[in-house]
Amino acid sequence: MNEAYSPAAPRPASGASASTMKMLMGFLVAFMVAQTIGTTLFCLYLHMKMDKTEELLSLNEDYIFLRKVQKCQTAEGQKSTLLDCEKILKAFQDLQCQDRGPSKGQPKFEMQKGHEHPHLMQKNKTSMAEEKRQPVAAHLAGVTRNKAVSVLQWMRTTYGPADSALLSYEEGRLKVKEAGLYYIYSQVTFCTKAATLAPFTLSIYLYLPMEEDRLLLRGQDTHSTSNPQCDLQSLRVGGAFRLRQGDMVFANVTDSLRMVYTHGNTYFGIFKL
Structure with a gap:
Protein backbone atom coordinates (compact mmCIF):
# COMPACT_ATOMS: atom_id res chain seq x y z
CA MET A 1 0.00 0.00 0.00
CA ASN A 2 1.15 3.32 -0.77
CA GLU A 3 1.31 5.57 2.29
CA ALA A 4 0.60 9.20 1.88
CA TYR A 5 3.75 11.41 2.07
CA SER A 6 3.62 13.95 4.81
CA PRO A 7 6.57 16.32 5.24
CA ALA A 8 8.19 16.37 8.69
CA ALA A 9 7.03 19.21 10.87
CA PRO A 10 9.79 21.85 11.59
CA ARG A 11 11.41 21.74 15.07
CA PRO A 12 10.21 24.57 17.22
CA ALA A 13 12.91 27.21 18.02
CA SER A 14 11.05 29.15 20.64
CA GLY A 15 12.92 27.51 23.54
CA ALA A 16 16.40 28.57 22.31
CA SER A 17 15.25 32.08 21.50
CA ALA A 18 13.75 32.60 24.92
CA SER A 19 16.91 31.36 26.63
CA THR A 20 19.05 33.74 24.60
CA MET A 21 16.80 36.67 25.42
CA LYS A 22 16.95 35.85 29.10
CA MET A 23 20.74 35.72 29.01
CA LEU A 24 20.89 39.02 27.12
CA MET A 25 18.54 40.73 29.54
CA GLY A 26 20.47 39.40 32.53
CA PHE A 27 23.71 40.69 31.04
CA LEU A 28 22.16 44.10 30.39
CA VAL A 29 20.76 44.29 33.93
CA ALA A 30 24.11 43.24 35.43
CA PHE A 31 25.92 45.81 33.26
CA MET A 32 23.53 48.59 34.28
CA VAL A 33 23.85 47.68 37.96
CA ALA A 34 27.63 47.54 37.70
CA GLN A 35 27.67 50.87 35.84
CA THR A 36 25.43 52.46 38.48
CA ILE A 37 27.61 51.17 41.32
CA GLY A 38 30.79 52.23 39.49
CA THR A 39 29.39 55.69 38.78
CA THR A 40 28.33 56.10 42.42
CA LEU A 41 31.75 55.02 43.70
CA PHE A 42 33.51 57.31 41.20
CA CYS A 43 31.35 60.25 42.29
CA LEU A 44 32.17 59.57 45.92
CA TYR A 45 35.88 59.33 45.10
CA LEU A 46 35.75 62.50 43.02
CA HIS A 47 33.95 64.35 45.83
CA MET A 48 36.54 63.22 48.39
CA LYS A 49 39.34 64.11 46.01
CA MET A 50 37.92 67.59 45.44
CA ASP A 51 37.60 68.15 49.19
CA LYS A 52 41.18 67.07 49.70
CA THR A 53 42.36 69.20 46.79
CA GLU A 54 40.48 72.21 48.16
CA GLU A 55 42.11 71.69 51.55
CA LEU A 56 45.53 71.39 49.95
CA LEU A 57 44.91 74.53 47.91
CA SER A 58 43.88 76.38 51.07
CA LEU A 59 47.03 75.23 52.85
CA ASN A 60 49.06 76.09 49.77
CA GLU A 61 47.59 79.62 49.72
CA ASP A 62 48.49 80.06 53.40
CA TYR A 63 51.98 78.78 52.68
CA ILE A 64 52.37 81.10 49.70
CA PHE A 65 51.13 84.04 51.83
CA LEU A 66 53.63 83.26 54.60
CA ARG A 67 56.37 82.93 52.00
CA LYS A 68 55.45 86.39 50.69
CA VAL A 69 55.54 87.78 54.22
CA GLN A 70 58.95 86.25 54.79
CA LYS A 71 60.16 87.56 51.43
CA CYS A 72 58.96 91.07 52.26
CA GLN A 73 60.99 90.99 55.48
CA THR A 74 64.23 90.85 53.51
CA ALA A 75 65.97 93.69 51.69
CA GLU A 76 65.70 91.76 48.44
CA GLY A 77 61.95 91.47 48.82
CA GLN A 78 61.63 95.19 49.54
CA LYS A 79 63.31 95.96 46.22
CA SER A 80 61.12 93.55 44.26
CA THR A 81 58.46 95.14 42.05
CA LEU A 82 56.38 91.94 41.92
CA LEU A 83 55.39 92.10 45.59
CA ASP A 84 53.22 94.75 47.21
CA CYS A 85 55.03 94.36 50.53
CA GLU A 86 53.17 97.17 52.26
CA LYS A 87 49.81 95.54 51.50
CA ILE A 88 51.05 92.04 52.39
CA LEU A 89 52.53 93.12 55.73
CA LYS A 90 49.39 95.10 56.58
CA ALA A 91 47.25 92.02 55.92
CA PHE A 92 49.60 89.97 58.09
CA GLN A 93 49.35 92.51 60.93
CA ASP A 94 45.54 92.49 60.64
CA LEU A 95 45.57 88.70 60.98
CA GLN A 96 47.75 88.97 64.07
CA CYS A 97 45.41 91.56 65.60
CA GLN A 98 42.39 89.34 64.95
CA ASP A 99 44.16 86.38 66.49
CA ARG A 100 45.29 88.42 69.49
CA GLY A 101 41.77 89.67 70.34
CA PRO A 102 39.59 86.60 71.01
CA SER A 103 42.36 84.23 72.05
CA LYS A 104 44.67 86.04 74.41
CA GLY A 105 45.82 82.85 76.08
CA GLN A 106 46.87 81.16 72.87
CA PRO A 107 50.41 81.55 71.54
CA LYS A 108 50.84 84.10 68.78
CA PHE A 109 52.77 83.70 65.60
CA GLU A 110 56.11 85.45 65.92
CA MET A 111 58.29 86.39 63.01
CA GLN A 112 61.74 84.90 63.02
CA LYS A 113 64.55 87.13 64.12
CA GLY A 114 66.83 88.19 61.34
CA HIS A 115 63.91 88.28 58.81
CA GLU A 116 61.93 91.17 60.19
CA HIS A 117 60.78 94.04 58.06
CA PRO A 118 63.24 96.95 58.40
CA HIS A 119 60.51 99.38 59.54
CA LEU A 120 59.14 96.91 62.11
CA MET A 121 62.67 96.05 63.20
CA GLN A 122 63.41 99.74 63.80
CA LYS A 123 60.21 100.15 65.84
CA ASN A 124 61.05 97.06 67.88
CA LYS A 125 64.55 98.32 68.52
CA THR A 126 63.21 101.73 69.57
CA SER A 127 60.68 100.26 72.00
CA MET A 128 63.26 97.87 73.43
CA ALA A 129 65.75 100.71 73.79
CA GLU A 130 63.20 102.78 75.69
CA GLU A 131 62.36 99.86 78.00
CA LYS A 132 65.88 98.59 78.60
CA ARG A 133 68.02 101.64 78.04
CA GLN A 134 71.36 101.51 79.75
CA PRO A 135 72.91 104.77 80.93
CA VAL A 136 75.51 106.26 78.59
Missing part, protein backbone atom coordinates in the same frame (compact mmCIF):
# COMPACT_ATOMS: atom_id res chain seq x y z
CA ALA A 137 78.37 106.90 80.98
CA ALA A 138 82.10 106.55 81.50
CA HIS A 139 84.19 106.95 84.63
CA LEU A 140 87.97 106.86 84.24
CA ALA A 141 90.84 106.91 86.71
CA GLY A 142 94.04 108.91 86.33
CA VAL A 143 97.21 107.33 84.93
CA THR A 144 100.61 108.18 86.42
CA ARG A 145 103.04 109.96 84.09
CA ASN A 146 106.71 110.69 84.79
CA LYS A 147 106.71 113.73 82.56
CA ALA A 148 104.51 116.78 82.19
CA VAL A 149 101.59 116.35 79.77
CA SER A 150 99.15 118.85 78.26
CA VAL A 151 96.28 116.36 78.22
CA LEU A 152 95.72 114.18 81.26
CA GLN A 153 95.68 110.46 80.58
CA TRP A 154 93.08 108.04 81.96
CA MET A 155 92.27 104.36 82.17
CA ARG A 156 89.10 102.32 82.52
CA THR A 157 88.28 100.90 85.93
CA THR A 158 86.54 97.70 86.91
CA TYR A 159 84.18 99.56 89.23
CA GLY A 160 83.20 102.40 86.86
CA PRO A 161 80.91 102.37 83.80
CA ALA A 162 82.38 102.54 80.32
CA ASP A 163 79.83 102.41 77.50
CA SER A 164 82.03 101.64 74.52
CA ALA A 165 79.03 101.63 72.13
CA LEU A 166 78.24 105.34 72.54
CA LEU A 167 81.45 106.61 74.15
CA SER A 168 85.05 106.05 73.21
CA TYR A 169 88.41 107.03 74.69
CA GLU A 170 91.18 108.34 72.46
CA GLU A 171 94.49 109.57 73.91
CA GLY A 172 93.07 111.31 76.98
CA ARG A 173 89.89 112.49 75.23
CA LEU A 174 86.36 111.16 75.65
CA LYS A 175 84.37 111.10 72.39
CA VAL A 176 80.58 111.04 72.34
CA LYS A 177 78.91 109.14 69.49
CA GLU A 178 75.39 110.39 70.16
CA ALA A 179 74.34 114.04 70.37
CA GLY A 180 72.62 115.16 73.55
CA LEU A 181 72.93 116.81 76.94
CA TYR A 182 75.88 115.47 78.95
CA TYR A 183 77.20 116.06 82.45
CA ILE A 184 81.00 116.28 82.50
CA TYR A 185 82.99 116.11 85.72
CA SER A 186 86.53 115.68 86.98
CA GLN A 187 88.50 115.73 90.19
CA VAL A 188 92.24 115.96 90.60
CA THR A 189 94.28 115.61 93.77
CA PHE A 190 97.61 117.38 93.84
CA CYS A 191 100.48 118.22 96.11
CA THR A 192 100.77 121.76 97.45
CA LYS A 193 104.26 122.74 98.49
CA ALA A 194 105.69 125.78 100.29
CA ALA A 195 106.56 128.88 98.32
CA THR A 196 104.11 127.96 95.52
CA LEU A 197 102.82 131.27 94.24
CA ALA A 198 100.96 130.26 91.07
CA PRO A 199 97.49 128.72 91.57
CA PHE A 200 96.91 125.14 90.63
CA THR A 201 94.26 125.02 87.85
CA LEU A 202 92.06 122.21 86.53
CA SER A 203 90.39 122.86 83.17
CA ILE A 204 88.05 120.86 80.94
CA TYR A 205 88.02 121.69 77.23
CA LEU A 206 85.97 120.83 74.16
CA TYR A 207 88.44 119.56 71.58
CA LEU A 208 88.17 121.39 68.25
CA PRO A 209 90.69 120.08 65.70
CA MET A 210 90.36 123.01 63.27
CA GLU A 211 90.37 125.84 65.83
CA GLU A 212 91.32 126.71 69.39
CA ASP A 213 89.93 124.38 72.03
CA ARG A 214 86.90 125.76 73.86
CA LEU A 215 87.03 126.06 77.66
CA LEU A 216 84.04 124.42 79.37
CA LEU A 217 84.99 124.26 83.07
CA ARG A 218 87.77 125.57 85.26
CA GLY A 219 88.72 125.29 88.92
CA GLN A 220 91.63 126.94 90.76
CA ASP A 221 93.30 126.56 94.12
CA THR A 222 95.68 129.08 95.67
CA HIS A 223 96.32 127.21 98.88
CA SER A 224 99.81 127.65 100.33
CA THR A 225 101.49 125.64 103.05
CA SER A 226 104.45 125.82 105.35
CA ASN A 227 105.09 122.12 104.85
CA PRO A 228 108.19 121.72 102.67
CA GLN A 229 107.13 118.24 101.63
CA CYS A 230 103.52 118.05 100.48
CA ASP A 231 100.00 118.95 101.54
CA LEU A 232 97.25 117.20 99.58
CA GLN A 233 94.51 119.30 98.00
CA SER A 234 91.68 118.43 95.61
CA LEU A 235 89.87 120.34 92.91
CA ARG A 236 86.56 119.23 91.46
CA VAL A 237 84.55 120.71 88.59
CA GLY A 238 81.38 119.57 86.83
CA GLY A 239 78.64 120.88 84.57
CA ALA A 240 76.04 120.02 81.93
CA PHE A 241 76.75 120.74 78.27
CA ARG A 242 75.02 120.00 74.99
CA LEU A 243 77.42 118.07 72.78
CA ARG A 244 77.21 117.11 69.14
CA GLN A 245 77.90 113.70 67.70
CA GLY A 246 81.67 113.24 67.47
CA ASP A 247 82.57 115.94 70.01
CA MET A 248 85.56 115.21 72.26
CA VAL A 249 86.32 116.56 75.73
CA PHE A 250 89.51 116.40 77.78
CA ALA A 251 91.05 117.73 81.01
CA ASN A 252 94.39 119.31 81.84
CA VAL A 253 96.13 120.98 84.78
CA THR A 254 98.78 123.61 85.16
CA ASP A 255 101.37 121.14 86.52
CA SER A 256 100.71 117.44 85.93
CA LEU A 257 103.86 116.45 87.87
CA ARG A 258 102.15 117.51 91.13
CA MET A 259 99.24 115.14 90.55
CA VAL A 260 98.39 112.32 92.99
CA TYR A 261 96.97 109.20 91.33
CA THR A 262 96.14 107.00 94.30
CA HIS A 263 92.84 105.15 94.10
CA GLY A 264 89.76 107.42 94.15
CA ASN A 265 91.67 110.71 94.23
CA THR A 266 91.86 111.63 90.54
CA TYR A 267 89.17 110.81 87.99
CA PHE A 268 87.37 112.01 84.87
CA GLY A 269 83.86 111.09 83.72
CA ILE A 270 80.83 111.87 81.64
CA PHE A 271 77.22 110.69 81.44
CA LYS A 272 74.23 111.52 79.33
CA LEU A 273 71.28 113.21 80.97
Whole structure:
Protein backbone atom coordinates (compact mmCIF):
# COMPACT_ATOMS: atom_id res chain seq x y z
CA MET A 1 0.00 0.00 0.00
CA ASN A 2 1.15 3.32 -0.77
CA GLU A 3 1.31 5.57 2.29
CA ALA A 4 0.60 9.20 1.88
CA TYR A 5 3.75 11.41 2.07
CA SER A 6 3.62 13.95 4.81
CA PRO A 7 6.57 16.32 5.24
CA ALA A 8 8.19 16.37 8.69
CA ALA A 9 7.03 19.21 10.87
CA PRO A 10 9.79 21.85 11.59
CA ARG A 11 11.41 21.74 15.07
CA PRO A 12 10.21 24.57 17.22
CA ALA A 13 12.91 27.21 18.02
CA SER A 14 11.05 29.15 20.64
CA GLY A 15 12.92 27.51 23.54
CA ALA A 16 16.40 28.57 22.31
CA SER A 17 15.25 32.08 21.50
CA ALA A 18 13.75 32.60 24.92
CA SER A 19 16.91 31.36 26.63
CA THR A 20 19.05 33.74 24.60
CA MET A 21 16.80 36.67 25.42
CA LYS A 22 16.95 35.85 29.10
CA MET A 23 20.74 35.72 29.01
CA LEU A 24 20.89 39.02 27.12
CA MET A 25 18.54 40.73 29.54
CA GLY A 26 20.47 39.40 32.53
CA PHE A 27 23.71 40.69 31.04
CA LEU A 28 22.16 44.10 30.39
CA VAL A 29 20.76 44.29 33.93
CA ALA A 30 24.11 43.24 35.43
CA PHE A 31 25.92 45.81 33.26
CA MET A 32 23.53 48.59 34.28
CA VAL A 33 23.85 47.68 37.96
CA ALA A 34 27.63 47.54 37.70
CA GLN A 35 27.67 50.87 35.84
CA THR A 36 25.43 52.46 38.48
CA ILE A 37 27.61 51.17 41.32
CA GLY A 38 30.79 52.23 39.49
CA THR A 39 29.39 55.69 38.78
CA THR A 40 28.33 56.10 42.42
CA LEU A 41 31.75 55.02 43.70
CA PHE A 42 33.51 57.31 41.20
CA CYS A 43 31.35 60.25 42.29
CA LEU A 44 32.17 59.57 45.92
CA TYR A 45 35.88 59.33 45.10
CA LEU A 46 35.75 62.50 43.02
CA HIS A 47 33.95 64.35 45.83
CA MET A 48 36.54 63.22 48.39
CA LYS A 49 39.34 64.11 46.01
CA MET A 50 37.92 67.59 45.44
CA ASP A 51 37.60 68.15 49.19
CA LYS A 52 41.18 67.07 49.70
CA THR A 53 42.36 69.20 46.79
CA GLU A 54 40.48 72.21 48.16
CA GLU A 55 42.11 71.69 51.55
CA LEU A 56 45.53 71.39 49.95
CA LEU A 57 44.91 74.53 47.91
CA SER A 58 43.88 76.38 51.07
CA LEU A 59 47.03 75.23 52.85
CA ASN A 60 49.06 76.09 49.77
CA GLU A 61 47.59 79.62 49.72
CA ASP A 62 48.49 80.06 53.40
CA TYR A 63 51.98 78.78 52.68
CA ILE A 64 52.37 81.10 49.70
CA PHE A 65 51.13 84.04 51.83
CA LEU A 66 53.63 83.26 54.60
CA ARG A 67 56.37 82.93 52.00
CA LYS A 68 55.45 86.39 50.69
CA VAL A 69 55.54 87.78 54.22
CA GLN A 70 58.95 86.25 54.79
CA LYS A 71 60.16 87.56 51.43
CA CYS A 72 58.96 91.07 52.26
CA GLN A 73 60.99 90.99 55.48
CA THR A 74 64.23 90.85 53.51
CA ALA A 75 65.97 93.69 51.69
CA GLU A 76 65.70 91.76 48.44
CA GLY A 77 61.95 91.47 48.82
CA GLN A 78 61.63 95.19 49.54
CA LYS A 79 63.31 95.96 46.22
CA SER A 80 61.12 93.55 44.26
CA THR A 81 58.46 95.14 42.05
CA LEU A 82 56.38 91.94 41.92
CA LEU A 83 55.39 92.10 45.59
CA ASP A 84 53.22 94.75 47.21
CA CYS A 85 55.03 94.36 50.53
CA GLU A 86 53.17 97.17 52.26
CA LYS A 87 49.81 95.54 51.50
CA ILE A 88 51.05 92.04 52.39
CA LEU A 89 52.53 93.12 55.73
CA LYS A 90 49.39 95.10 56.58
CA ALA A 91 47.25 92.02 55.92
CA PHE A 92 49.60 89.97 58.09
CA GLN A 93 49.35 92.51 60.93
CA ASP A 94 45.54 92.49 60.64
CA LEU A 95 45.57 88.70 60.98
CA GLN A 96 47.75 88.97 64.07
CA CYS A 97 45.41 91.56 65.60
CA GLN A 98 42.39 89.34 64.95
CA ASP A 99 44.16 86.38 66.49
CA ARG A 100 45.29 88.42 69.49
CA GLY A 101 41.77 89.67 70.34
CA PRO A 102 39.59 86.60 71.01
CA SER A 103 42.36 84.23 72.05
CA LYS A 104 44.67 86.04 74.41
CA GLY A 105 45.82 82.85 76.08
CA GLN A 106 46.87 81.16 72.87
CA PRO A 107 50.41 81.55 71.54
CA LYS A 108 50.84 84.10 68.78
CA PHE A 109 52.77 83.70 65.60
CA GLU A 110 56.11 85.45 65.92
CA MET A 111 58.29 86.39 63.01
CA GLN A 112 61.74 84.90 63.02
CA LYS A 113 64.55 87.13 64.12
CA GLY A 114 66.83 88.19 61.34
CA HIS A 115 63.91 88.28 58.81
CA GLU A 116 61.93 91.17 60.19
CA HIS A 117 60.78 94.04 58.06
CA PRO A 118 63.24 96.95 58.40
CA HIS A 119 60.51 99.38 59.54
CA LEU A 120 59.14 96.91 62.11
CA MET A 121 62.67 96.05 63.20
CA GLN A 122 63.41 99.74 63.80
CA LYS A 123 60.21 100.15 65.84
CA ASN A 124 61.05 97.06 67.88
CA LYS A 125 64.55 98.32 68.52
CA THR A 126 63.21 101.73 69.57
CA SER A 127 60.68 100.26 72.00
CA MET A 128 63.26 97.87 73.43
CA ALA A 129 65.75 100.71 73.79
CA GLU A 130 63.20 102.78 75.69
CA GLU A 131 62.36 99.86 78.00
CA LYS A 132 65.88 98.59 78.60
CA ARG A 133 68.02 101.64 78.04
CA GLN A 134 71.36 101.51 79.75
CA PRO A 135 72.91 104.77 80.93
CA VAL A 136 75.51 106.26 78.59
CA ALA A 137 78.37 106.90 80.98
CA ALA A 138 82.10 106.55 81.50
CA HIS A 139 84.19 106.95 84.63
CA LEU A 140 87.97 106.86 84.24
CA ALA A 141 90.84 106.91 86.71
CA GLY A 142 94.04 108.91 86.33
CA VAL A 143 97.21 107.33 84.93
CA THR A 144 100.61 108.18 86.42
CA ARG A 145 103.04 109.96 84.09
CA ASN A 146 106.71 110.69 84.79
CA LYS A 147 106.71 113.73 82.56
CA ALA A 148 104.51 116.78 82.19
CA VAL A 149 101.59 116.35 79.77
CA SER A 150 99.15 118.85 78.26
CA VAL A 151 96.28 116.36 78.22
CA LEU A 152 95.72 114.18 81.26
CA GLN A 153 95.68 110.46 80.58
CA TRP A 154 93.08 108.04 81.96
CA MET A 155 92.27 104.36 82.17
CA ARG A 156 89.10 102.32 82.52
CA THR A 157 88.28 100.90 85.93
CA THR A 158 86.54 97.70 86.91
CA TYR A 159 84.18 99.56 89.23
CA GLY A 160 83.20 102.40 86.86
CA PRO A 161 80.91 102.37 83.80
CA ALA A 162 82.38 102.54 80.32
CA ASP A 163 79.83 102.41 77.50
CA SER A 164 82.03 101.64 74.52
CA ALA A 165 79.03 101.63 72.13
CA LEU A 166 78.24 105.34 72.54
CA LEU A 167 81.45 106.61 74.15
CA SER A 168 85.05 106.05 73.21
CA TYR A 169 88.41 107.03 74.69
CA GLU A 170 91.18 108.34 72.46
CA GLU A 171 94.49 109.57 73.91
CA GLY A 172 93.07 111.31 76.98
CA ARG A 173 89.89 112.49 75.23
CA LEU A 174 86.36 111.16 75.65
CA LYS A 175 84.37 111.10 72.39
CA VAL A 176 80.58 111.04 72.34
CA LYS A 177 78.91 109.14 69.49
CA GLU A 178 75.39 110.39 70.16
CA ALA A 179 74.34 114.04 70.37
CA GLY A 180 72.62 115.16 73.55
CA LEU A 181 72.93 116.81 76.94
CA TYR A 182 75.88 115.47 78.95
CA TYR A 183 77.20 116.06 82.45
CA ILE A 184 81.00 116.28 82.50
CA TYR A 185 82.99 116.11 85.72
CA SER A 186 86.53 115.68 86.98
CA GLN A 187 88.50 115.73 90.19
CA VAL A 188 92.24 115.96 90.60
CA THR A 189 94.28 115.61 93.77
CA PHE A 190 97.61 117.38 93.84
CA CYS A 191 100.48 118.22 96.11
CA THR A 192 100.77 121.76 97.45
CA LYS A 193 104.26 122.74 98.49
CA ALA A 194 105.69 125.78 100.29
CA ALA A 195 106.56 128.88 98.32
CA THR A 196 104.11 127.96 95.52
CA LEU A 197 102.82 131.27 94.24
CA ALA A 198 100.96 130.26 91.07
CA PRO A 199 97.49 128.72 91.57
CA PHE A 200 96.91 125.14 90.63
CA THR A 201 94.26 125.02 87.85
CA LEU A 202 92.06 122.21 86.53
CA SER A 203 90.39 122.86 83.17
CA ILE A 204 88.05 120.86 80.94
CA TYR A 205 88.02 121.69 77.23
CA LEU A 206 85.97 120.83 74.16
CA TYR A 207 88.44 119.56 71.58
CA LEU A 208 88.17 121.39 68.25
CA PRO A 209 90.69 120.08 65.70
CA MET A 210 90.36 123.01 63.27
CA GLU A 211 90.37 125.84 65.83
CA GLU A 212 91.32 126.71 69.39
CA ASP A 213 89.93 124.38 72.03
CA ARG A 214 86.90 125.76 73.86
CA LEU A 215 87.03 126.06 77.66
CA LEU A 216 84.04 124.42 79.37
CA LEU A 217 84.99 124.26 83.07
CA ARG A 218 87.77 125.57 85.26
CA GLY A 219 88.72 125.29 88.92
CA GLN A 220 91.63 126.94 90.76
CA ASP A 221 93.30 126.56 94.12
CA THR A 222 95.68 129.08 95.67
CA HIS A 223 96.32 127.21 98.88
CA SER A 224 99.81 127.65 100.33
CA THR A 225 101.49 125.64 103.05
CA SER A 226 104.45 125.82 105.35
CA ASN A 227 105.09 122.12 104.85
CA PRO A 228 108.19 121.72 102.67
CA GLN A 229 107.13 118.24 101.63
CA CYS A 230 103.52 118.05 100.48
CA ASP A 231 100.00 118.95 101.54
CA LEU A 232 97.25 117.20 99.58
CA GLN A 233 94.51 119.30 98.00
CA SER A 234 91.68 118.43 95.61
CA LEU A 235 89.87 120.34 92.91
CA ARG A 236 86.56 119.23 91.46
CA VAL A 237 84.55 120.71 88.59
CA GLY A 238 81.38 119.57 86.83
CA GLY A 239 78.64 120.88 84.57
CA ALA A 240 76.04 120.02 81.93
CA PHE A 241 76.75 120.74 78.27
CA ARG A 242 75.02 120.00 74.99
CA LEU A 243 77.42 118.07 72.78
CA ARG A 244 77.21 117.11 69.14
CA GLN A 245 77.90 113.70 67.70
CA GLY A 246 81.67 113.24 67.47
CA ASP A 247 82.57 115.94 70.01
CA MET A 248 85.56 115.21 72.26
CA VAL A 249 86.32 116.56 75.73
CA PHE A 250 89.51 116.40 77.78
CA ALA A 251 91.05 117.73 81.01
CA ASN A 252 94.39 119.31 81.84
CA VAL A 253 96.13 120.98 84.78
CA THR A 254 98.78 123.61 85.16
CA ASP A 255 101.37 121.14 86.52
CA SER A 256 100.71 117.44 85.93
CA LEU A 257 103.86 116.45 87.87
CA ARG A 258 102.15 117.51 91.13
CA MET A 259 99.24 115.14 90.55
CA VAL A 260 98.39 112.32 92.99
CA TYR A 261 96.97 109.20 91.33
CA THR A 262 96.14 107.00 94.30
CA HIS A 263 92.84 105.15 94.10
CA GLY A 264 89.76 107.42 94.15
CA ASN A 265 91.67 110.71 94.23
CA THR A 266 91.86 111.63 90.54
CA TYR A 267 89.17 110.81 87.99
CA PHE A 268 87.37 112.01 84.87
CA GLY A 269 83.86 111.09 83.72
CA ILE A 270 80.83 111.87 81.64
CA PHE A 271 77.22 110.69 81.44
CA LYS A 272 74.23 111.52 79.33
CA LEU A 273 71.28 113.21 80.97
